[in-house]
Amino acid sequence: MANQNFIDYVKIHCTSGHGGAGSAHLHRSKITSMGGPDGGNGGRGGHIILRGSQHEWTLLKFKYRKHVKATHGGPGQENNRFGANGKDVILEVPLGTVAKDAETGEFLYEITEHGEEYILAPGGRGGLGNTNFKTATNRTPRYAQPGEEGQEGWKILELKMLADVGLVGFPNAGKSTFLASVTAAKPEIASYPFTTLVPNLGIVQYRDGRSFAIADIPGIIEGAHQGKGLGHRFLRHIERNATLLFCIPCDTDSITDTYNVLLNELEQFNPELLDKPRILALTKRDLIDDELEEMLLSEIPKDVPYIFISAITGHGITELNDQLWSFINDSRKEAATRVAFDEGWFDEEE
Numbered sequence: 001m002a003n004q005n006f007i008d009y010v011k012i013h014c015t016s017g018h019g020g021a022g023s024a025h026l027h028r029s030k031i032t033s034m035g036g037p038d039g040g041n042g043g044r045g046g047h048i049i050l051r052g053s054q055h056e057w058t059l060l061k062f063k064y065r066k067h068v069k070a071t072h073g074g075p076g077q078e079n080n081r082f083g084a085n086g087k088d089v090i091l092e093v094p095l096g097t098v099a100k101d102a103e104t105g106e107f108l109y110e111i112t113e114h115g116e117e118y119i120l121a122p123g124g125r126g127g128l129g130n131t132n133f134k135t136a137t138n139r140t141p142r143y144a145q146p147g148e149e150g151q152e153g154w155k156i157l158e159l160k161m162l163a164d165v166g167l168v169g170f171p172n173a174g175k176s177t178f179l180a181s182v183t184a185a186k187p188e189i190a191s192y193p194f195t196t197l198v199p200n201l202g203i204v205q206y207r208d209g210r211s212f213a214i215a216d217i218p219g220i221i222e223g224a225h226q227g228k229g230l231g232h233r234f235l236r237h238i239e240r241n242a243t244l245l246f247c248i249p250c251d252t253d254s255i256t257d258t259y260n261v262l263l264n265e266l267e268q269f270n271p272e273l274l275d276k277p278r279i280l281a282l283t284k285r286d287l288i289d290d291e292l293e294e295m296l297l298s299e300i301p302k303d304v305p306y307i308f309i310s311a312i313t314g315h316g317i318t319e320l321n322d323q324l325w326s327f328i329n330d331s332r333k334e335a336a337t338r339v340a341f342d343e344g345w346f347d348e349e350e
Contacts (some may be wrong), residue, residue, distance in 0.1 A: 008159040010062040011102055015069045017045025017086030019124035019147030022132075023076035026140060037130040037141055040077050045123025045150045046070025046086030050099060050157075052111040053092040057201065059157055062091070070121075073147060076129040086123050094159055096240050102154035110160075120155055124148035163201060163215035164328045166241030168262055171218075173247045174283035174311060176200065179216045181311040182321065204321060212328050215241060239270060242331040243324060244278040250288050250308065255299045277327045278304055281320060285310035 020042030027035025048070050068091065074083030099108040099120055109118040127145030134141060167175040183202025200216040217238055238244065244266075252258050259280065266273040280301065285293070285308040293308060300306050305323065309316035 007058050007060045007063050008161075010059045010157050011154055012062055012065065012157065013067045013152070013154050014048045014121040015067070015152040016048050016121040016150035017070040017072040017123040018150045019043070019045045019126040020073035020075045020083035021146045022127035022129035022144030023078060024130045024142055024144040025076075025078040026130075026142070027078070036139060037134050038078055038080050039129030039131055039144050040079070040081040040083065041129050041132070042076045042126030042145075042147045043073030043083035043085040044126050045073045045147070047088045047119045047123045048121040049088055049090050050097065050109070050111055050118045050120050051090050051092050052095050052097070052114055052116040054095060054114040056092055056094040058094065059097070059159055062157060070123060070150070072150075073123065073126050075147075076126070076144065080129070080131055083126055085126075088123075091120070093157060096160045098158045098160060100156040100158065102156045108155075121151045121153070124150045160240040161201060161215045161217075163241050164212040164331075165214045165243045165245050165324055166238045167214065167216045167247055168238065168244050168266070168278075169247035169283075170258065170262070173249055175216050175247045177311040178247065178281070178283065178309070179214055181314070182317060183214060204324075206321060206325055210325070212325065214245075238266065238273060242276065243327045244273070244276050245324065246278060246280045246304070247283050248280065249284045250282050250293070250296065251284060255282070255296065256301050259301050259304070277331065279320070279323055279327065280304045280306040281316075282306060282308045283311070285315045286313050 022042050023039030025037070025039040027038040029035070048068055068089055070089045071086040073086045076083045093111055095112055095114065097111045099110070099118065100106060101108060108120070111118065125148040127147045130141045130144045133143065167179065169175050179200060179202050182204050202214050202216070203211050204214060205211050246259060246262055248255055248258050248262075263274070282296070282300070288296070307316050307320050307323065309320055311317070
């Protein structure tokens with residue numbers, strides 16, 4: 001099944017290459033029997049490098065590649081020739097991949113842009129040849145440096161899905177049905193909870209050729225921030241979404257209570273999630289009539305924009321997409337402004 005191909009957490013063992021030894025060679029030729037030092041430096045050991053790729057969407061290929069090794073650098077040669085560098089190993093990963101040290105849990109780096117690179121395990125430096133140790137008092141050094149050893153250790157690669165909109169809601173809240181109705185994604189849909197076991201990503205084709213991405217995150221349950229249900233496996237994906245779309249069915253016992261539980265789970269996991277723009281979508285509008293919709297208005301939280309939708313009939317879908325695009329557009333402008341300030345394009349006083 002396609003769902004089994006979505007892997008968002010792997011642990012791999014990385015071994016970078018050793019640096020090559022420097023050469024301690026002394027120059028000899030037909031006309032020179034006692035020449036000076038001409039030993040070249042050793043080559044650098046191969047790096048293990050992470051590279052962001054917009055064409056990757058899962059860490060599946062690392063599930064069956066637990067050990068990654070780079071080659072060693074070559075030794076220095078006579079006539080001041082450097083040894084060959086070890087071949088780097090490039091690991092292409094999806095955007096939103098986080099690298100951590102498996103033993104300490106230390107955050108190392110996060111890949112967010114296509115082509116962005118990070119050296120996960122640097123290769124050892126090549127040793128210096130004896131040419132580098134020649135002095136006025138030691139004109140023929142007969143020693144050179146050994147190459148530096150490479151690094152090895154277990155690393156964790158963790159994917160946080162990048163999307164403009166993240167769907168937040170309890171299991172069976174209609175998130176997958178909504179995603180399938182507005183994008184070309186084909187998530188598994190059924191009338192029982194926990195149909196979605198992995199995140200699904202879809203692209204909404206908006207007006208005038210514009211588009212935005214929506215991520216369907218597996219349903220939250222109460223206590224998810226403590227690891228219950230699918231726990232942290234899906235909550236971390238919400239961190240990378242610019243806008244949060246809360247999905248609550250119209251036939252829920254209490255819309256406000258359900259909304260508050262969802263909000264609490266996000267806050268307990270990461271309080272910064274509450275700073276993200278959010279919209280409330282009251283799903284399954286086709287199950288109620290106009291009179292019941294009017295009665296439900298008093299149960300809707302006052303601090304969040306809302307809209308009634310039905311993925312089956314299309315009710316409210318266009319209006320919701322317009323509202324989402326407005327939020328996303330504002331978020332993108334804000335991000336562009338932050339980049340401009342960070343790179344010094346203009347002063348804050350302007």
